Amino acid sequence: MPEAPVGPGVVAVRLAMNDADVVVLGGILLGYDGLASIHGEGGDSIVLVTTEARSSELDALLADLASELPMRRVSIDQRLEPT
Numbered sequence: 001m002p003e004a005p006v007g008p009g010v011v012a013v014r015l016a017m018n019d020a021d022v023v024v025l026g027g028i029l030l031g032y033d034g035l036a037s038i039h040g041e042g043g044d045s046i047v048l049v050t051t052e053a054r055s056s057e058l059d060a061l062l063a064d065l066a067s068e069l070p071m072r073r074v075s076i077d078q079r080l081e082p083t
Helices: 019-030 052-065
Strands: 010-016 037-040 045-051 072-079
Touching: 010 052, 019 037, 019 052, 045 052
Parallel strands: none
Antiparallel strands: 010 045, 010 072, 037 045
């Protein structure tokens, strides 16, 4: 997977979940027209990247999916400048 982008207005949500559930999450995100992109970090960690404008929509979706897809939120980063 490509490296997560950085820049003004970008929000990154780090999640820990197994590979099979990442595939399911990816399929679900496809139906949400650009809500977030998935980026791998190795191991069981992924990063969902969205815009500040859509971050609350992503949070709501993840909350809805939490009972069906085992995931653990590791962190939320607002990336306002490249690292």
